[in-house]
Amino acid sequence: MSNVISAKNLTLAYDNGRKEIIKNANFSIGKGDFVFITGPSGSGKSTLLKALYGQIRPKEGSLVVGGVDLASVKARKLQELRTHLGIIFQDYKLINEWTVAKNVVLPLMIAGYSIDVQNTQAHRLLKHVKLAEHAEKFPLELSGGEQQRVGVARALAKNPVVILADEPTGNLDDYSSNVIWDLMENACQQLETTVLVVTHKIPTIFSLPYRHFIIESKGVYEVH
Numbered sequence: 001m002s003n004v005i006s007a008k009n010l011t012l013a014y015d016n017g018r019k020e021i022i023k024n025a026n027f028s029i030g031k032g033d034f035v036f037i038t039g040p041s042g043s044g045k046s047t048l049l050k051a052l053y054g055q056i057r058p059k060e061g062s063l064v065v066g067g068v069d070l071a072s073v074k075a076r077k078l079q080e081l082r083t084h085l086g087i088i089f090q091d092y093k094l095i096n097e098w099t100v101a102k103n104v105v106l107p108l109m110i111a112g113y114s115i116d117v118q119n120t121q122a123h124r125l126l127k128h129v130k131l132a133e134h135a136e137k138f139p140l141e142l143s144g145g146e147q148q149r150v151g152v153a154r155a156l157a158k159n160p161v162v163i164l165a166d167e168p169t170g171n172l173d174d175y176s177s178n179v180i181w182d183l184m185e186n187a188c189q190q191l192e193t194t195v196l197v198v199t200h201k202i203p204t205i206f207s208l209p210y211r212h213f214i215i216e217s218k219g220v221y222e223v224h
């Protein structure tokens with residue numbers, strides 16, 4: 001299986017390299033892998049995700065995502081890589097002044113798709129996340145769980161190669177959590193999307209085989 005993500009002797013740090021969070025990590029993740037990342041609070045789970053979408057650069061070693069080495073990538077190439085990533089944040093990061101439908105198609109707008117394609121996709125995606133009737137509302141008119149489902153629809157809008165999700169179901173009720181796990185499982189199974197999810201708790205109802213990485217004491221370990 002081809003690797004979509006690989007890390008070799010990866011060290012991640014803050015404060016100009018003085019504060020090391022992850023040290024000498026080695027792992028590879030293939031197309032269609034579903035990976036849960038757990039670990040104690042403050043161990044570096046979000047830091048690893050930030051490195052994977054290029055928000056922080058490796059201090060040492062290499063981190064290759066979709067053939068692009070994030071240790072040396074130039075701004076334009078990073079921007080292009082991000083169009084193939086679907087990112088889901090715990091705090092949704094929706095644009096509150098925009099309608100739900102417009103939030104969902106943001107990646108399509110950036111990529112220059114026609115209004116017709118955007119409208120069709122918005123309808124399809126919102127149906128998918130069970131929010132079709134909320135298309136013209138604004139994010140703050142929705143519950144937390146509904147807002148996160150908008151975030152998930154947006155992340156799926158361009159059929160990303162990789163989904164990176166940071167505590168996507170953190171404070172959500174069972175209904176919204178299950179909708180979100182279903183969508184990620186479907187993307188993984190039907191489109192061979194590679195999915196990485198940081199979570200405190202691996203869902204008990206989960207039907208796909210998955211991998212489990214633990215981040216602890218600056219290391220990234222796979223649990224078998």
Ligand SMILES: Nc1ncnc2c1ncn2[C@@H]1O[C@H](COP(=O)(O)OP(=O)(O)OP(=O)(O)O)[C@@H](O)[C@H]1O
Nearest residue numbers: 014015019021039040041042043044045046047048
């Ligand atoms: N911008 C930053 N500058 C300096 N230190 C940071 C920064 N962001 C995070 N840290 C530190 O890096 C360490 C890892 O943080 P990170 O958010 O990756 O942990 P986490 O495993 O995701 O934690 P949690 O489960 O509590 O969300 C923590 O000690 C945190 O204080």
